[in-house]
Amino acid sequence: MKNILKTxxxxxxxxxxxxxxxxxxxxxxxxxxxxxxxPQTFNEKMQWLKLYDRKDxxxxxxxxxxxxxxxxxxxxxxxxxxxxxxxxxxxxxxFDKLPNSFVIKCTHDSGGVAICKDKSTFxxxxxxxxxxxxxxxxxxxxxxxxxxxxxxxxIIIEKYMEDSETKELRDYKFFCFNGRVECFKIDYxxxxxxxxxxxxxxxxxxxxxxxxxxxxxxxxVSLPKNLNKMIELAEILSKNCVFLRIDFYxxxxxxxxxxxTFYPASGFGRFEPEEYDKILGDMLxxxxxx
Numbered sequence: 001m002k003n004i005l006k007t008x009x010x011x012x013x014x015x016x017x018x019x020x021x022x023x024x025x026x027x028x029x030x031x032x033x034x035x036x037x038x039p040q041t042f043n044e045k046m047q048w049l050k051l052y053d054r055k056d057x058x059x060x061x062x063x064x065x066x067x068x069x070x071x072x073x074x075x076x077x078x079x080x081x082x083x084x085x086x087x088x089x090x091x092x093x094x095f096d097k098l099p100n101s102f103v104i105k106c107t108h109d110s111g112g113v114a115i116c117k118d119k120s121t122f123x124x125x126x127x128x129x130x131x132x133x134x135x136x137x138x139x140x141x142x143x144x145x146x147x148x149x150x151x152x153x154x155i156i157i158e159k160y161m162e163d164s165e166t167k168e169l170r171d172y173k174f175f176c177f178n179g180r181v182e183c184f185k186i187d188y189x190x191x192x193x194x195x196x197x198x199x200x201x202x203x204x205x206x207x208x209x210x211x212x213x214x215x216x217x218x219x220x221v222s223l224p225k226n227l228n229k230m231i232e233l234a235e236i237l238s239k240n241c242v243f244l245r246i247d248f249y250x251x252x253x254x255x256x257x258x259x260x261t262f263y264p265a266s267g268f269g270r271f272e273p274e275e276y277d278k279i280l281g282d283m284l285x286x287x288x289x290x
C-alpha cells in the first residue's frame with residue numbers, strides 16, 4: 001500500500017506546473033513563501049535558476065557518464081575516475097569480468113548508487129533493486145531540477161576509490177558563485193551522525209552550516225592537501241555559470257573529479273543560523289533581465 005501511494009503521489013506531482021510545484025515544496029521544506037519576483041535568499045535563487053536559467057549543455061553536465069568527457073576536455077583526463085562499463089540494463093552487467101571492488105551508479109539521478117568493496121560479501125540482490133528502482137524514475141520531477149529532465153537513464157560502473165590513509169573516499173564540495181569559489185563543505189560521519197562543516201576558500205572554519213547536518217565547530221577535520229589546486233580547477237569549471245557546486249575527491253594526494261551540482265539540496269536546504277540563507281544569497285548575482 002505504501003509503495004502504491006508513493007507511486008500515485010509521484011504521478012500526480014508530474015502534472016503540476018513547475019512554478020506551482022516549487023512554491024508548494026518550498027513552503028513544506030523551508031516554511032516560508034517563495035519569492036520568485038525578487039528572490040533574496042540562496043534557496044530562493046536556486047528555485048529561480050531552476051525555472052529561468054536553462055542551457056542545453058546543463059544536461060550533459062549532470063549526466064554522470066557524459067560529464068566525464070565534458071570535464072576532461074576542460075581540465076584534463078587525469079582527474080577522471082576510470083569507467084569500467086556503461087549499460088542500459090542491470091542484467092547486462094558482466095560481473096565476472098569486473099574487479100573485486102567497484103561502484104555502480106545511475107547516470108540520471110542522485111542516490112542511485114551501490115558500492116561493492118568485496119564481491120564475496122556484496123549484496124547483489126539489494127544493489128539490483130536500488131539501481132532498477134532508480135532507472136524507473138525521472139529525477140527531474142522530484143525537485144524540478146531542469147538539467148536532469150532529458151538525461152538518458154543508464155548504469156555506469158566505476159573503479160572503486162579509497163584513500164590509503166583515511167580508508168574512505170572523502171569529497172570536498174566547492175560553492176562557486178558567478179565563477180568564484182566563496183566557500184567549500186566537508187561532510188563526515190555519514191553513516192553514524194552525519195555532519196558537515198563549511199570553510200572559507202582560505203580553509204578557515206565558517207560559523208554556519210546546515211540544519212539537517214549541523215556543523216561541529218570544535219571538530220578538527222583535515223583539509224585537502226591540494227586545496228589551492230581544487231579551487232583553481234573549480235573556478236575553471238564554473239566560469240560560465242551563475243552558480244555551480246563542484247565536488248572533488250582526494251585519493252592518495254591526487255585529485256579526482258566527483259560531480260557538478262547546480263542546486264545543492266535542490267534549493268530546499270535550511271541553514272543554521274538562518275540568516276546565512278540571505279548572506280549566501282547576496283553572493284549570488286542573478287541576471288534577471290536576461
